[in-house]
Amino acid sequence: MAEAKTCIRILVVDDDVRIQRMLAQYFSEEGYEVVCASSGAEMRAAMAVRAFDVVLLDLVLPGETGGLDLAREIRSTSDVPIMMLTGRDDVVDRVVGLEVGADDYVGKPFHLREVHARLKNILRRRRQPGAAPAKNGGEMVLFEGWRFDLERRQLWNFGGTEVALSTGEFDMLRVFVTHPGRVLTRDMLMDLTRKREREGFDRTIDAQIVRLRRKIEKDPSNPQLIKSVRGVGYIFTARPGTSPRPSDT
Structure with a gap:
């Protein structure tokens, strides 16, 4: 039985409808709320009307605005975690993605369980201060x-x-x-x-x-x-x- 999730909303930004459906079906069955966008314009429209807990963002998108530019755009106004989805096996692309504000990346083709594990890790790190915290949380x-x-x-x-x-x-x-x-x-x-x-x-x-x-x-x-x-x-x-x-x- 899937673990119960509450109020965790994912925005999937990818122009590949097959990937959208695959991610949406998997994470919906895991108890998440999933919204899909195929372009930067659709991403902006979705983010204008609701808040998201994490964005799964394709590195390569059609049109004038690519994934790196969208990551910069998101990071300029929000600290929402970003996981880059990339079909490129290039270290430079991965480093640039991290430089512009991505929190993690996963290469295509990917295993859904790996994406889920990485997503949970991002959310866990967001919820927990981590090692060596201040002596007094106040x-x-x-x-x-x-x-x-x-x-x-x-x-x-x-x-x-x-x-x-x-x-x-x-x-x-x-x-x-x-x-x-x-x-x-x-x-x-x-x-x-x-x-x-x-x-x-x-x-x-x-x-x-x-x-x-x-x-x-x-x-x-x-x-x-x-x-x-x-x-x-x-x-x-x-x-x-x-x-x-x-x-x-």
Whole structure:
């Protein structure tokens, strides 16, 4: 018997009707709500009227807007998890997909159970703060004018504006603020962000760090918070502190 799922809504963006039907049937039987779109226009229309918990996005779409452009578009306004579906076996395409905001990818042809496992992993990581959380879930982590709420998965800059983080960016920043001043190798970062089970090459770590630097560094080309340690890995140079999180009342 399938596990019961509640209120988990998937948007499938793929121009192949066979893939749409296959994914829709499988995930509907697993208890998810599934909406399908064949183009960027249909995707935008669907996202304008409802919220989604995850987007399964084909890398290659017909027309003027491809999957990478749509991923950038989604990420510019939302932190909804994105899983890229790709028929290309090219590391560059995968890295670029992660750089523009995708949380995971799966190659075509794929096994539905693998897609499901990866999707559940994304949702699990979204729900759970993960390893080495703050000592008190009611506290915020403060660093260099930034406020980072591990429990609510929110980040605010020094001006009080919230900065949206993808699942991968949140996991990476969480690792850094909970391991300040410590050189972390790419292997360690893969383990701590749980990427080893999904990706087997170091460039995915570098891609996530490039994207995170763009959001938290004053000058991403000359990073001061997340510094590279040549031939080893990365180090988070800030000294995080904590403060009570404001109450909701």
